[in-house]
Amino acid sequence: xxxxxxxxxxxxxxxxFADVAKRVNVFKAQHPKSDVISLGIGDVxxxxxxxxxxxxxxxxxxxxxxxxxxxxxxxxxxDFLRDAILRGDFLSxxxxxxxxxxxxxxxxxxxxxxxxxxxxxxxxIAVTDPxxxxxxxxxxxxxxxxxxxxDGRWSNVIYLPCTAENGFVPExxxxxxxxxxxxxxxxxxxxxxxxxxxRRWVNYALKNDALIFFDAAYEAYIQHDDVPHSIYEIKGARxxxxxxxxxxxxxxxxxxxxxxxxxxxEVTACTLTGERIALNHLWNRRQCTKFNGTSxxxxxxxxxxxxxxxxxxxxxxxxxxxxxxxxxxxxLRSIGMKVYGGxxxxxxxxxxxxxxxxxxxxxxxxxxxxxxxxxxxxxxxSGEGYVRLTAFCSRERTEEALERITNYY
Amino acid sequence: xxxxxxxxxxxxxxxxFADVAKRVNVFKAQHPKSDVISLGIGDVxxxxxxxxxxxxxxxxxxxxxxxxxxxxxxxxxxDFLRDAILRGDFLSxxxxxxxxxxxxxxxxxxxxxxxxxxxxxxxxIAVTDPxxxxxxxxxxxxxxxxxxxxDGRWSNVIYLPCTAENGFVPExxxxxxxxxxxxxxxxxxxxxxxxxxxRRWVNYALKNDALIFFDAAYEAYIQHDDVPHSIYEIKGARxxxxxxxxxxxxxxxxxxxxxxxxxxxEVTACTLTGERIALNHLWNRRQCTKFNGTSxxxxxxxxxxxxxxxxxxxxxxxxxxxxxxxxxxxxLRSIGMKVYGGxxxxxxxxxxxxxxxxxxxxxxxxxxxxxxxxxxxxxxxSGEGYVRLTAFCSRERTEEALERITNYY
Numbered sequence: 001x002x003x004x005x006x007x008x009x010x011x012x013x014x015x016x017f018a019d020v021a022k023r024v025n026v027f028k029a030q031h032p033k034s035d036v037i038s039l040g041i042g043d044v045x046x047x048x049x050x051x052x053x054x055x056x057x058x059x060x061x062x063x064x065x066x067x068x069x070x071x072x073x074x075x076x077x078x079d080f081l082r083d084a085i086l087r088g089d090f091l092s093x094x095x096x097x098x099x100x101x102x103x104x105x106x107x108x109x110x111x112x113x114x115x116x117x118x119x120x121x122x123x124x125i126a127v128t129d130p131x132x133x134x135x136x137x138x139x140x141x142x143x144x145x146x147x148x149x150x151d152g153r154w155s156n157v158i159y160l161p162c163t164a165e166n167g168f169v170p171e172x173x174x175x176x177x178x179x180x181x182x183x184x185x186x187x188x189x190x191x192x193x194x195x196x197x198x199r200r201w202v203n204y205a206l207k208n209d210a211l212i213f214f215d216a217a218y219e220a221y222i223q224h225d226d227v228p229h230s231i232y233e234i235k236g237a238r239x240x241x242x243x244x245x246x247x248x249x250x251x252x253x254x255x256x257x258x259x260x261x262x263x264x265x266e267v268t269a270c271t272l273t274g275e276r277i278a279l280n281h282l283w284n285r286r287q288c289t290k291f292n293g294t295s296x297x298x299x300x301x302x303x304x305x306x307x308x309x310x311x312x313x314x315x316x317x318x319x320x321x322x323x324x325x326x327x328x329x330x331x332l333r334s335i336g337m338k339v340y341g342g343x344x345x346x347x348x349x350x351x352x353x354x355x356x357x358x359x360x361x362x363x364x365x366x367x368x369x370x371x372x373x374x375x376x377x378x379x380x381x382s383g384e385g386y387v388r389l390t391a392f393c394s395r396e397r398t399e400e401a402l403e404r405i406t407n408y409y
Numbered sequence: 410x411x412x413x414x415x416x417x418x419x420x421x422x423x424x425x426f427a428d429v430a431k432r433v434n435v436f437k438a439q440h441p442k443s444d445v446i447s448l449g450i451g452d453v454x455x456x457x458x459x460x461x462x463x464x465x466x467x468x469x470x471x472x473x474x475x476x477x478x479x480x481x482x483x484x485x486x487x488d489f490l491r492d493a494i495l496r497g498d499f500l501s502x503x504x505x506x507x508x509x510x511x512x513x514x515x516x517x518x519x520x521x522x523x524x525x526x527x528x529x530x531x532x533x534i535a536v537t538d539p540x541x542x543x544x545x546x547x548x549x550x551x552x553x554x555x556x557x558x559x560d561g562r563w564s565n566v567i568y569l570p571c572t573a574e575n576g577f578v579p580e581x582x583x584x585x586x587x588x589x590x591x592x593x594x595x596x597x598x599x600x601x602x603x604x605x606x607x608r609r610w611v612n613y614a615l616k617n618d619a620l621i622f623f624d625a626a627y628e629a630y631i632q633h634d635d636v637p638h639s640i641y642e643i644k645g646a647r648x649x650x651x652x653x654x655x656x657x658x659x660x661x662x663x664x665x666x667x668x669x670x671x672x673x674x675e676v677t678a679c680t681l682t683g684e685r686i687a688l689n690h691l692w693n694r695r696q697c698t699k700f701n702g703t704s705x706x707x708x709x710x711x712x713x714x715x716x717x718x719x720x721x722x723x724x725x726x727x728x729x730x731x732x733x734x735x736x737x738x739x740x741l742r743s744i745g746m747k748v749y750g751g752x753x754x755x756x757x758x759x760x761x762x763x764x765x766x767x768x769x770x771x772x773x774x775x776x777x778x779x780x781x782x783x784x785x786x787x788x789x790x791s792g793e794g795y796v797r798l799t800a801f802c803s804r805e806r807t808e809e810a811l812e813r814i815t816n817y818y
Contacts, residue, residue, distance in 0.1 A: 001587065001618040001619075001678075001679050002532050002587040002588055002618070002619060002620045002678040003528060003529040003531070003532055003587070003678060003679055003680070004527065004528060004529065004678040004679060004680055004686045004691070005526060005527055005528055005530075005691075006529070006680050006681065008527065008691050008694060008695070009686065011694060011698075015694075015697050015698075018697075041481075043480040043481045044480050045475065045478070045480070046475060046478070047472060047473050047474050047475050047478045048472045048478070050473070052472075053469055053470075053472065053473045056465075056469035056472070056706065057466060057469050060462055060465035060469065061462075063456060063457045063462065063465070063664065063665070064456050064457060064459070064462045065456050066454065066455060066456050066803070069454070069455070069456045069457070069661075069664075070664040071452040071453050071454070071661070071663040071664050072450075072452045072663045073664060106515055106666075106701070106704075107701045109699065109700065109701040110699060110700060110701065113698060113699030113700075114699060117414060117550065117551075118413065118414055118417065119411055119412060119413060119414055120412040120413060120414050120415070121414075122412070123411050123412055133698075134698055134699070137698045138698060141526065141695070141698070142526075178410065178411040178412070179411055209410040209411070210410075210411060211411045248701075252478075252480070254480040254481045254701075255472065255478075255479040255480050255481065255482055255702075255704070255705040256472070256704055256705070256706070257515075257701065257702070257703065257704045269410075269411040269412060269413040270410050270411065270412055270413060271412070271413055271415050271418070272412065272415065277413050277418070282413070282414075282417050285417060285420060285424075286417070286550070288424050288427075289420075289424075289522060289542075289543055289546045289547060289550070290518065290519060290522030290523060290543070290547055291518065291519060291522075292515070292516045292518040292519065292657075292663075292666065293664075293666070294515075294666065295515075295664070295704050295706070295707055296664040296665070297465065297665070297704070297706055297707075298704055298706075394475070
C-alpha cells in the first residue's frame with residue numbers, strides 16, 4: 001500500500017484566491033446584472049509590447065523550418081537570454097555575475113516553490129508577515145513548517161510582522177534562523193526597503209550564516225533611487241542570497257511564462273559534517289533532472305524586453321500601472337482611508353475602517369461597491385485589518401472602481 | 410547555518426548526456442575537420458507542422474491587444490486544450506475521463522520528476538531496467554532511493570531487468586512494492602508491451618494496492634494494434650495508474666514545452682492510519698502552489714495538433730521518423746548486428762558485439778564511424794552491452810550514418 005506524503009494534508013483546503021473567487025461567484029449569482037470590477041488578483045491587463053510580439057512571431061517562423069528549428073534548449077536557458085540579463089539587469093547597475101549563475105525558468109512561482117528542495121527538511125525558516133503564500137506552503141509540503149495553530153501560524157516558521165506600526169520594515173529575528181524569505185518591493189503590501197534597510201538583512205545573514213531567498217519579482221516598479229533593484233547591490237549578498245526574478249509583472253508575461261533565478265557560486269549551505277556545498281551546483285543538478293528548459297518562444301520574447309524599443313515600451317506600461325497606483329492612493333486618502341505602498345510597487349495596502357476584519361471589509365467592498373479586493377489576512381496573521389488593491393486594471397475601470405468606493409464609503 | 414539536503418550529494422556528478430557530450434567534444438577537438446552525426450540524444454529535428462505554426466502566430470496576435478490578451482491561465486491548463494485531449498486521446502479510444510483529471514504541464518520531465526512529492530519518502534519503488542534516469546534521480550533527491558552501490562544499483566530501488574533474454578518484458582516483482590514506474594513504448598529500448606502484458610501489471614497493482622506511474626510519452630509512435638496507447642485501455646487502471654503524456658516527441662515540441670498528466674479521481678494512496686486520499690486532489694494542490702500554468706502560446710500550439718490538418722501533418726512527421734527506424738533496423742541487421750525496438754517507438758536498442766561494453770562500443774562508433782550513440786549502461790545496469798540509437802535525425806544524415814557504420818563494422 002503506497003503511503004501518502006501527509007504533510008500535504010496539513011495545508012488548508014482552500015487557496016486564498018480560490019476562496020475569493022468563490023465568494024465573488026456567489027455575489028454574481030445573487031446579482032446577475034451587477035458589473036463587478038476586480039482589483040483583487042495581481043494579474044496584468046495590458047497587452048504585450050510590440051517588440052515582444054515581433055519576437056514571438058519571429059521565433060514561431062524559426063520553428064517552421066528545419067534549418068532554424070530549435071528542439072531541447074539548455075535546461076539553464078539560452079545564452080542569448082542569459083547574456084541579455086547579465087547586461088540589462090546587472091552590469092548596468094555595476095553588478096558582476098557570471099552566465100552560469102543565471103537560471104532561466106518558467107516564472108518565479110516555480111522556483112520560489114522548488115528552491116527549498118535543496119535544503120534539509122529541518123532548517124528553520126523566517127518569513128515576513130504578511131507574505132506571498134507560496135513560500136510557506138511549499139515548505140509545509142516537505143514537512144519543514146510544522147503544524148498550523150488556530151491563529152494561522154505554523155509552529156516551525158518564524159514570523160516577522162510588517163505593519164503600519166513598524167512602517168512595514170521587518171525587525172531582525174530574535175533567534176537564529178537558517179533561511180529568510182524576503183520579497184521587495186513587497187507583495188502584498190506594495191512597500192519597499194531602502195538600501196540601508198536591506199543592508200541590515202544581508203549583514204544579519206552573513207553574521208549568522210543564514211540564507212536569504214530574495215524575491216525581486218516587482219523590481220521594475222521601483223521609482224525611488226534609494227530602493228535597490230537587486231539584493232546584489234548590497235556588498236556581501238553574493239555570499240548569502242539567492243534572487244528570483246520574473247517577467248510576469250515586468251512585461252506582462254503572466255501568460256507567456258518566463259523568469260530567472262540567480263544563484264551566485266559563493267552561496268553555500270553545509271552538510272552535517274560541516275562541509276560547505278555550493279547551491280549553484282545543486283540547483284543546476286535539480287534543474288537538469290526535473291526541468292527541461294523554458295519555451296524557446298518565451299525566451300526570445302524575454303530577450304526582446306532588453307532591446308532599446310522593448311525597454312521603452314515596457315516602461316510605458318509600467319508607468320501606466322503606476323499612475324493607477326498613484327490615483328488609487330490619492331483618491332482613497334482623500335476620503336479618509338489609510339493607504340500604504342504603491343510608490344515602488346503595483347500594490348496598495350489599505351487599512352480597514354475602525355477595527356473591521358479583512359474579510360468583512362472585503363464583503364463590504366463587494367456588496368456596496370461591486371469591487372473585489374484581497375483580504376489581507378489571507379497573506380498571514382499580520383495582514384488582518386488590511387486589504388490589498390492592485391494597480392493592474394485598465395485606467396477606466398480603476399477610475400470607475402474608485403468612484404464607486406468613494407460613493408459608498 | 411543552513412543545512413543542505415544531502416541526498417543530492419549521493420547523485421553521481423555527471424548526467425549521462427553531459428558525459429556523452431564531453432567525450433564527443435574531446436573527439437571533435439582532436440579531429441576538428443570530422444563531420445560527426447549524432448544518433449544519440451533523443452531530440453527531434455523536423456520543424457513544427459503548419460497547423461501548429463499558424464496557431465502560434467494567432468496566439469501571439471491575441472497577446473497584442475487588450476481585448477484578447479491572456480494573463481494567468483488556470484494552473485491545470487485551459488479548458489480548450491483539456492477538452493481537445495479528452496476527445497482526441499481518450500474518447501476516440503473508448504476511454505472516459507473527466508476534464509479535471511487532466512493537468513496540462515510544460516513537458517513530461519517536470520511531472521515525472523515532481524509527482525513523487527505526493528508520496529512518503531519511505532515508499533518502495535520499482536523500475537524497469539534500463540530506465541529513463543529522471544525516475545530514479547528524482548527519488549534519490551528526496552531520500553527514497555537509499556544509497557548507490559558499486560554495481561550502480563540503489564539500495565531501496567527494485568530493478569526489473571528488461572533484456573533480450575526476456576524479450577524486454579519485465580517480470581512481476583518477487584516482493585511487494587508501493588510504486589512502479591513503467592514507460593511504454595519504452596525509452597531507451599524502443600520496445601513495447603502488448604495489451605495482455607500491460608494487463609498483468611495493472612492486475613498486480615490492483616492486487617497489491619500499488620501505484621503505477623505510466624509514462625506514455627512515445628505513444629504516438631505505436632504501429633501495432635495490440636499495443637495500448639494509454640494504460641486506461643486496461644480495465645481497472647483508473648484505480649491504480651497515473652499517466653504522463655508529452656507533445657515533445659508527438660509533435661516536435663521539445664522546444665515549445667507542453668504535455669499533460671492524467672490523475673484519475675479513483676487513484677488513492679493511504680495515510681499511516683489507513684485513510685485513503687485521492688492523488689488528484691493532492692496533485693491539484695501541488696500544481697496550484699508550485700506551478701503557474703503552461704505558456705498560453707504552447708497550449709494553443711498543442712490544441713492545433715488535434716485539428717484534422719494537425720493530426721495529418723503530425724502523422725507525416727512520425728511516419729518519416731519511423732521510416733528512419735525501419736531503415737536503421739534493417740541495415741544494421743543486414744550486417745549482422747542484433748537490433749531490438751524501433752517498431753512501436755523511435756529508439757533502436759543495439760547489442761554490442763561479442764561482450765563489448767557499452768562505452769567501448771560508443772567509442773568505437775565515434776572514432777571509426779564518427780557517429781554518436783548513447784551507451785546503454787547509462788540507463789541502468791541491465792543496459793550494459795547495448796547502445797541506443799534514435800530515429801530522429803534527418804533521412805539524409807541517418808543514411809550517411811548507416812553507410813559509415815556499415816563500412817567500418
